[in-house]
Amino acid sequence: MVSDIILNRFKNLYEPNSKFDKKIKEIKFDGWKNFNNHGLPPSDHTSELWKYTNFSKLYNSEFSKTSKKDLELEFTLFDKRKDWNTIYIVDGFYDEKKSIISNEIVLENALNLKNLKYLSNQFGSIAINSENEMIALNSSLMQDPILVSIRNSNKINNLQIIIVNSGENSQSSSFPRLFVEFSPNTKSNIVEMYVNFADNTNKNLTVPVIEYFLREKSEVSHKRIQIDQGNSYYFQFDRILQNEESRFKSTSFSFSGLLSRYDIHSDLHGINSDCSFHGLYITDKNQHQENEISTTHSVERCSSDQMFKGILAGKSRAIFSGKVLVKKNAQKTRAFQKDLNFLLSKAAEVDTKPSLEIYADDVECSHGATAGNIDKNMLFYLQSRGINKDQATSMLIRGFAQEIIEEFQDELLIEYLEKLLDEKIPNLDIEGIM
Amino acid sequence: MLNVKNLKVKVADNNELILNGIDLSVKKGEIHAIMGPNGSGKSTFANVLAGKPDYEIVEGEIYFLSNLINELLPDERSHMGLFLAFQYPSEIPGVRSFQMLKASIDAKKEYYKEKKLSVREFAKLYDSKVKEMGMDIELTKRSLNFGFSGGEKKKNEILQLSILDPTLAILDETDSGLDVDALRTVADGVNAMRSVERSFIIVTHYQRILNYIVPDFVHVLVDGKIVKSGTKDLAIDIENNGYEKIISELGS
Numbered sequence: 211m212v213s214d215i216i217l218n219r220f221k222n223l224y225e226p227n228s229k230f231d232k233k234i235k236e237i238k239f240d241g242w243k244n245f246n247n248h249g250l251p252p253s254d255h256t257s258e259l260w261k262y263t264n265f266s267k268l269y270n271s272e273f274s275k276t277s278k279k280d281l282e283l284e285f286t287l288f289d290k291r292k293d294w295n296t297i298y299i300v301d302g303f304y305d306e307k308k309s310i311i312s313n314e315i316v317l318e319n320a321l322n323l324k325n326l327k328y329l330s331n332q333f334g335s336i337a338i339n340s341e342n343e344m345i346a347l348n349s350s351l352m353q354d355p356i357l358v359s360i361r362n363s364n365k366i367n368n369l370q371i372i373i374v375n376s377g378e379n380s381q382s383s384s385f386p387r388l389f390v391e392f393s394p395n396t397k398s399n400i401v402e403m404y405v406n407f408a409d410n411t412n413k414n415l416t417v418p419v420i421e422y423f424l425r426e427k428s429e430v431s432h433k434r435i436q437i438d439q440g441n442s443y444y445f446q447f448d449r450i451l452q453n454e455e456s457r458f459k460s461t462s463f464s465f466s467g468l469l470s471r472y473d474i475h476s477d478l479h480g481i482n483s484d485c486s487f488h489g490l491y492i493t494d495k496n497q498h499q500e501n502e503i504s505t506t507h508s509v510e511r512c513s514s515d516q517m518f519k520g521i522l523a524g525k526s527r528a529i530f531s532g533k534v535l536v537k538k539n540a541q542k543t544r545a546f547q548k549d550l551n552f553l554l555s556k557a558a559e560v561d562t563k564p565s566l567e568i569y570a571d572d573v574e575c576s577h578g579a580t581a582g583n584i585d586k587n588m589l590f591y592l593q594s595r596g597i598n599k600d601q602a603t604s605m606l607i608r609g610f611a612q613e614i615i616e617e618f619q620d621e622l623l624i625e626y627l628e629k630l631l632d633e634k635i636p637n638l639d640i641e642g643i644m
Numbered sequence: 645m646l647n648v649k650n651l652k653v654k655v656a657d658n659n660e661l662i663l664n665g666i667d668l669s670v671k672k673g674e675i676h677a678i679m680g681p682n683g684s685g686k687s688t689f690a691n692v693l694a695g696k697p698d699y700e701i702v703e704g705e706i707y708f709l710s711n712l713i714n715e716l717l718p719d720e721r722s723h724m725g726l727f728l729a730f731q732y733p734s735e736i737p738g739v740r741s742f743q744m745l746k747a748s749i750d751a752k753k754e755y756y757k758e759k760k761l762s763v764r765e766f767a768k769l770y771d772s773k774v775k776e777m778g779m780d781i782e783l784t785k786r787s788l789n790f791g792f793s794g795g796e797k798k799k800n801e802i803l804q805l806s807i808l809d810p811t812l813a814i815l816d817e818t819d820s821g822l823d824v825d826a827l828r829t830v831a832d833g834v835n836a837m838r839s840v841e842r843s844f845i846i847v848t849h850y851q852r853i854l855n856y857i858v859p860d861f862v863h864v865l866v867d868g869k870i871v872k873s874g875t876k877d878l879a880i881d882i883e884n885n886g887y888e889k890i891i892s893e894l895g896s
């Protein structure tokens with residue numbers, strides 16, 4: 211059986227006797243137990259969570275261990291931001307040398323918890339092993355889990371988390387894991403960035419899991435960029451728990467690899483809390499990008515908002531699965547959900563399934579999804595102004611993306627993304643559409 | 645300047661002719677008004693002149709500045725100096741007026757292998773034109789035509805007209821939906837651009853705008869054909885008696 215092969219493959223990577231803190235070792239053990247029970251998601255599409263994921267590609271790869279290395283990276287984007295707290299995780303390992311941590315935040319790894327020992331009880335309770343096979347896999351194989359506490363409520367805390375696939379090891383697998391606590395009344399900017407240096411011949415698997423724990427009245431502005439490429443597999447899980455009057459505002463940008471999934475969930479667990487997930491995904495060639503976006507309203511008077519946009523070219527495929535669960539007691543909930551797609555090629559395909567599951571009666575909810583091609587009236591309008599068809603097409607694609615790009619509200623990131631789009635958009639495979 | 649000969653046009657998936665043999669000659673500096681009831685083919689004519697790919701020319705020729713332009717792309721026609729102010733300007737998400745017009749001007753300069761304007765030079769031109777049109781500068785920071793009122797959209801078309809500085813401007817019902825003040829601004833904008841070198845085709849349903857922009861010739865389009873041509877007086881006749889009178893004269 212296929213999953214046995216996979217199981218044996220990952221077994222070599224599992225080290226039960228790691229030197230982690232006791233509680234965290236338990237999570238690891240529990241993860242492996244869960245992964246053993248379920249294996250990897252079945253390839254026969256029977257699992258609702260993995261309905262569109264073709265794991266067969268993955269089954270053909272060996273995924274070896276990575277090791278902790280001291281690498282020079284050709285990545286200079288954040289070099290200017292010395293005043294930001296910066297966590298580099300390279301091939302699954304925390305890179306202390308590259309990272310910058312001010313004394314306003316507390317960071318510890320799972321080998322040696324001192325000041326953050328109290329968090330080990332929360333660790334693994336926001337991203338739960340039994341919820342998802344990939345989370346279980348991450349727990350089993352996490353190489354170097356990091357715990358962070360953000361505590362200063364007198365200023366805005368800036369933290370960037372850079373997850374790097376160095377491309378050093380061919381067919382490697384890495385399992386970055388973080389837990390971030392936000393103390394009451396803190397305000398923070400979080401930037402999550404995934405960069406893949408692997409070339410096209412190098413298949414690799416990266417499965418990061420990040421748990422965000424928002425204590426009451428904390429506010430987080432979360433910006434996430436995934437720049438994947440080539441033959442790699444990327445599954446990212448952001449799991450958020452929100453206490454009273456907390457805010458989590460997320461903007462995401464995904465440039466897909468061969469098989470990528472962005473999976474974010476927030477549990478609105480304290481009244482008057484608010485969460486918004488916005489994002490843009492771009493797929494081309496034979497890429498596959500899944501967006502699993504979900505919010506649970508556990509208590510009353512919370513609001514949530516999901517708005518994703520997709521740009522699809524080539525033979526690529528994207529999935530938007532947006533879920534809002536409103537529990538019975540979650541009265542006065544406000545929840546909005548929208549997915550808009552721009553299909554640039556006949557062979558590209560999007561499956562968009564916004565869904566609301568509502569058990570309370572006093573709620574205000576809406577959802578919707580669209581998929582359309584380039585509007586020929588808009589195209590003619592621009593052409594009639596002297597702009598040729600190719601450029602006009604690029605302008606329209608760029609314009610569609612712009613709304614999300616502006617939401618990043620971070621000059622450095624906006625400039626970076628705009629440059630990236632200007633390079634990528636004219637090269638998208640839009641054959642056969644017009 | 646413009647010579648249209650026996651122009652017959654249809655859309656791809658329907659063999660019925662929308663334009664049914666139009667002849668029109670516009671000379672340098674002239675203003676022609678094209679009037680006609682709804683659905684008579686006015687917008688189709690305007691769009692075909694600008695090169696909209698939805699339409700297929702079945703027969704006839706369009707000459708612009710002595711060149712046959714039947715097969716030219718809309719952007720090439722624009723570079724040659726043809727401009728269409730749309731009846732229903734598209735709302736274009738994420739593209740700002742400034743950005744689009746800069747791209748337009750750049751494209752034209754590139755086409756003629758001329759030196760491009762710097763952003764600063766263009767901004768100067770743009771700002772002065774926005775001011776002339778009395779437009780709210782805030783609007784120009786928004787996505788093109790998004791959240792613009794009907795009047796603002798039309799003013800924005802005239803702003804583009806004045807920046808792109810064409811030799812032939814076609815205005816498709818730029819007057820409809822405008823209140824008197826907006827109509828005045830639009831007409832002033834057009835009148836300021838009148839010159840012996842520039843021609844206009846004013847497409848309209850009503851005579852009203854022609855009080856402000858006085859045409860040299862008036863043509864009546866019915867069922868895709870120019871059925872009557874005359875001077876300003878023809879427009880006044882239509883205002884007083886409606887299109888029915890002309891149509892019934894045709895029948896008799």
Ligand SMILES: Nc1ncnc2c1ncn2[C@@H]1O[C@H](COP(=O)(O)OP(=O)(O)O)[C@@H](O)[C@H]1O
Nearest residue numbers: 655662680681682683684685686687688689698
């Ligand atoms: N792109 C098109 N596809 C199908 N029919 C069209 C198209 N454009 C115009 N028509 C038809 O041609 C006729 C003339 O339309 P139009 O040129 O918009 O008239 P006017 O501007 O005079 O009101 C109408 O019957 C309209 O439905």
Ligand SMILES: [Mg+2]
Nearest residue numbers: 686687731817
């Ligand atoms: Mg019309």
